Amino acid sequence: MERQITTRPDTGLRERLLGTINSDVACLHCPARTSDLCRGVKDDDLQDLFASSNRVRLRPEETLILDGDAAGTVYNVISGAMRLTRLAADGRRQILAFLFSGNFIGLTPDESYHFNAEAITEVELCAFDRRRLEVLFKLHPEMERSFRHMAAKIIDQAHELVFTLGRRNALERVATFLLYLQDVEGCTTRRDGMIAVPMTRTDIGDFLGLTIETVSRALSKLKAERIIRLADVHTVEVLSPARLRAAAGVDEA
C-alpha cells in the first residue's frame, strides 16, 4: 500500500489573490452565490461579504489544508472538485467527502483541522478569516441560520456514507456513488445521462472503502449488464437509471 504523500505547497502559492474586478459584482455572479454560506446575504449587502473574502486558486493535486493546520481560515468552493481525506500513520487513506461548487471547508471542533483538503481539478475558492466570518454572522443573522442548515446537510451526507460503508457491498457502493455524483450540483457538465467523474479510481476506492480493482470490476459489471456505458474513463453514461438505482439497493424494496 505505498502511497506518495502530497507535500505542503508554498504558502504563497496557496493564498495568491486573483485580481479584483469590481467590488460586489464578483460575488453577485459567483457560482457559489446560492451556497449555504452566502445565500443568507442580500444582494445589497454583498460588499460586506466581498470585502472579507480572498480568492484562492489551486492546481490539480495541490494541497489546501494539511491535517493539524491551524483553523484560522475557512473556504467556500467556487468551482472545481476537491477531496477531504484522513490519513493513518501507516498510509491507509480514507476520503471523507468530495467537494464541489458551493461546498464549505472549515468546520472543526478545535483550533486545528483534522483532515487534508486537496484539489482534484483546477479549483477556485473563496477564503474567509474565521473571526471575520463571526463578524459577518453578527451582521447577517440569516447567514448563521443557513450555516446551521449546511452543518445539518454535511452530517446527513456523512451518515449516508457511513451506511454505505457499513452495510452495502462493492457493487452497491459503486452504484450509489454514481447516483451521488449525478445529484451533485455544481459538478461539471452533465446533460442527459452523462456523469462527469473527475476523480481517479484510487480516489473512488478510498472513498468507498474498496480497492481500485474492486471499483473497476464493479464498473465493468454495470457495463456488462448495460446499466452504464463508459464514454471515457472519466465520463459515465447512465443507460438505465432505474436499474442503476436498483443496483444501489436502496429504495422500492
Added chain:
Amino acid sequence: MERQITTRPDTGLRERLLGTINSDVACLHCPARTSDLCRGVKDDDLQDLFASSNRVRLRPEETLILDGDAAGTVYNVISGAMRLTRLAADGRRQILAFLFSGNFIGLTPDESYHFNAEAITEVELCAFDRRRLEVLFKLHPEMERSFRHMAAKIIDQAHELVFTLGRRNALERVATFLLYLQDVEGCTTRRDGMIAVPMTRTDIGDFLGLTIETVSRALSKLKAERIIRLADVHTVEVLSPARLRAAAGVDEA
C-alpha cells in the same frame, strides 16, 4: 437477516412530562448542564431554558424518533444511552451514532428526520420545540455559537466512523470502539479501566459494519491476548491500555 422492527410507541408515552420540582433548579443540577446546547446560557438565565423545555423519559428499546417524523421537536440527552439508526428497506441496519448524557438529537437539513432514535437503557431527555430554540438562540447568542461547535464535533465523529468503516479491519474496529466508549463522557460508571458497554453485540455489530459473531470473536481475541477482560458481557476491563491502542491501529506507527 431477520430483524424485528421496533414499532412506534404511543405518543402519549413519549412525551409524558415528569413532575417539575423547582423552576431553575432542575437545569442547574442537570447532568447535561455543560452540554454544548446548554452551557451557553448563564446560570441566571436558566429559567429561559427551563421554561422552554419538557422532560421526557424512555424505557429501554423505546423509540423516540422514527425515520420520516416531522422535525418539530429536538432533544438533549440527560442520562442513559441511545442509538441513532438508519434502516434499509431489506432490513439492513446501520447505527450512525450512540448518544449519551449531553448529546443532542435534532439536526436535520429537512423538515423531517432521516434516522430512528431509540433508547438502549432507561433514558431521560430534555425536549425543546424547534421554533422556541430559535428564540433562545436570539436571546442567548452564545448558545448559537456553541451549537455550531457541537455540529462540528458531530461531523468530526461521523468522519471518524467513516474512517473506521472504510479502512480498519474487524479487530481494529472493535478495539477502536472500546477506546471510544472509554472516552465517552456521561457514560455510566467507569472507574479505573472498567468500560460500561450498555449496548448488545448486535448494536456493536450494526455500528461497526460487522456481524455479531465477528464482534464476539474480536473480543475473544483481545481477551486471549490479555488486553482486556470481560467482567461480564456488558463490562470490559482494560488490562493493557497501550496494547489496546496498538490493536486499534492508529497512533505511533
Added chain:
DNA sequence: CGTAACCTTGAACGACTTCAACTCACGTGG
C-alpha cells in the same frame, strides 16, 4: 427451575483483496 434471548465458538463458504499481467492514453525525446 425452565425458557428465551443473548453470546460464544467452530466449520464451510464467499466476497473482496492481493498479486500479477496486460492494455491504453499520453507525453517525451531520439
Added chain:
DNA sequence: CCACGTGAGTTGAAGTCGTTCAAGGTTACG
C-alpha cells in the same frame, strides 16, 4: 514521426478475512 516510458485502468488467479450456517453455552427473569 514513431519508439519508448510512464501512470492509470482493466482483467485474471490465488489468497484471506469476514460472513454464514450451525451448535452449544450463559444469563436473566418469570
